[in-house]
């Protein structure tokens with residue numbers, strides 16, 4: 001028996017093409033033409049029936065981006081051919097009716113695609129207890145578990161829907177953590193973002209289920225610019241999971257998301273990511289360019305934000321989930337496993353900005369490099385003069401498989417208050433032949449032995465993930481490690 | 487008639503282009519216990535590693551037949567599943583890899599090779615606890631990571647635990663009696679002794695005669711410079727202890 005009563009309809013009326021902001025709608029409604037212009041931004045905004053303030057904000061961002069378009073960040077330890085931003089499609093809808101009223105209305109092919117990816121769109125699947133918002137290219141496909149959430153007063157919906165239903169909330173917090181002018185990719189995202197999740201947890205509410213979004217880039221030449229905004233009001237708690245995949249493509253695809261988290265007084269946000277965007281083939285062709293800005297603000301006192309991520313995908317990753325520790329006694333955590341293989345490049349890390357008194361941050365980063373890949377950890381810990389008794393603990397461990405790969409650890413530390421206490425540990429190790437042989441001598445195949453040892457290296461991070469996700473992370477690791485030994 | 491478990495014929499092997507084993511031959515039949523003694527650096531561990539298939543060692547020529555199969559064509563894990571076990575002179579630490587998980591995977595793997603179903607978690611726990619008890623490994627150890635932070639003696643006990651659990655056809659024990667206190671030596675010796683039966687064979691590498699009071703060998707071989715130079719019974723070990731190895735070279 002199929003149960004659909006937990007799925008509520010979407011109200012974003014994409015059919016509503018009443019050109020509110022007075023511009024000509026010259027394009028096919030389902031696929032915007034390739035390229036970036038004011039018209040494209042207006043098209044996106046119009047399709048989503050957005051209020052004027054949002055269109056204005058987008059246009060302001062676009063202007064800022066055009067002004068700075070030659071200032072792409074160059075400091076990261078990554079190499080790639082210059083991206084032609086006029087060759088990207090900024091809006092694409094995978095189906096002509098993107099507003100399913102229930103799972104029955106979701107394109108069966110799309111459901112099959114999600115099933116193949118192991119995504120639990122249907123409630124009876126093993127991840128029951130997880131509410132899922134699935135995003136394919138730019139449009140949210142189906143949102144499950146809405147009823148339970150409504151009862152708890154939790155809002156979990158596509159951001160485009162939130163703009164319609166809760167405009168004050170969105171307007172209040174959008175861009176409050178990552179301003180439109182923050183950096184090259186964040187600015188681009190602010191101009192052209194299409195979808196993403198919005199979460200609001202009201203005061204004192206502990207969100208009853210884990211919230212989850214799956215992102216998938218499907219269309220050729222399509223960039224994905226999702227925008228996620230999570231607000232945990234006073235004394236609330238939410239755990240959010242995001243999973244990402246993309247199919248095999250010969251050419252590179254751009255993913256430039258922005259994620260903003262706001263934790264008010266005594267609130268806690270736990271944000272977990274499993275990222276396995278297509279990393280390119282073994283010769284380094286194709287793959288996703290993953291240039292993401294993720295930042296959380298511990299705005300209220302005693303608030304806590306923790307980022308946990310397991311990243312095995314993307315050709316290039318440029319990503320530094322950060323926490324601004326503004327409230328007194330607030331806590332920021334960053335737990336990360338980044339695995340690179342073949343020709344993958346990752347420049348990742350975190351920033352912990354201590355502003356409030358007694359603020360505490362923990363950074364545990366594990367980098368695994370195989371093949372000809374390079375893995376750079378770049379972490380910043382900044383203690384401002386106001387941050388009395390700030391504490392930070394940083395541990396960076398690198399594991400090398402083979403001798404053609406590389407690992408770099410680049411810590412930046414800036415302390416402006418003498419009461420701060422910072423600890424930093426870094427190690428580099430290899431999976432030794434002795435370890436592999438010992439394990440094999442106990443009847444375990446070379447590949448399994450390698451996986452077992454690397455899984456052991458990552459254990460401290462996996463235990464931070466929700467249980468089902470930890471199992472998935474571990475399986476993901478196994479798949480990503482295939483062919484790295486022997 | 488006794489059945490042959492291991493037959494080594496004219497084995498030459500090297501490490502990093504250095505020839506270590508120089509035409510060694512040895513036959514072990516089922517139910518037999520063999521001891522190899524010999525000075526440091528004579529090639530005892532090299533022999534053990536070549537038998538177990540350590541890829542850091544190269545077999546240059548000769549033949550090794552293990553239970554009717556040519557070992558040369560078998561990967562280390564297949565050799566292990568087929569019943570060849572090596573207790574390491576220096577057991578390796580596996581950070582983050584839980585003992586329980588490691589031992590379970592190990593046994594599952596071997597059972598699968600033999601066409602048996604893996605044990606359920608409960609069945610496995612029962613077996614594991616029983617053996618752990620015998621070698622004096624507490625349940626706390628089972629929760630720890632493989633050999634990580636284990637003392638020298640604890641590592642050796644752990645090798646014996648794995649020996650009991652995997653119940654191989656041929657157990658090669660490389661100085662499992664070294665570095666043990668008196669009690670641990672008893673535990674380890676008893677472990678080896680209770681493993682040993684008419685159904686399997688032991689190849690014990692040691693420097694000390696004392697373990698041979700518990701594990702009584704059928705044959706004692708002396709290895710020097712990559713070859714077995716003399717063989718005898720238990721009394722040879724006593725004689726060696728008394729006279730040292732020089733006696734053999736000058737003989």
Ligand SMILES: Nc1ncnc2c1ncn2[C@@H]1O[C@H](COP(=O)(O)OP(=O)(O)OP(=O)(O)O)[C@@H](O)[C@H]1O
Pocket residue numbers: 501502504506524525526527528529530531532533542575
């Ligand atoms: N990985 C290696 N690289 C270079 N030489 C090696 C290597 N492994 C072993 N050898 C050399 O091979 C020789 C034989 O070593 P092996 O470990 O087999 O001796 P052993 O008889 O087990 O000695 P011990 O009684 O000290 O354990 C030694 O000279 C040793 O230095």
Ligand SMILES: [Mg+2]
Pocket residue numbers: 530531532575660661
């Ligand atoms: Mg030795």
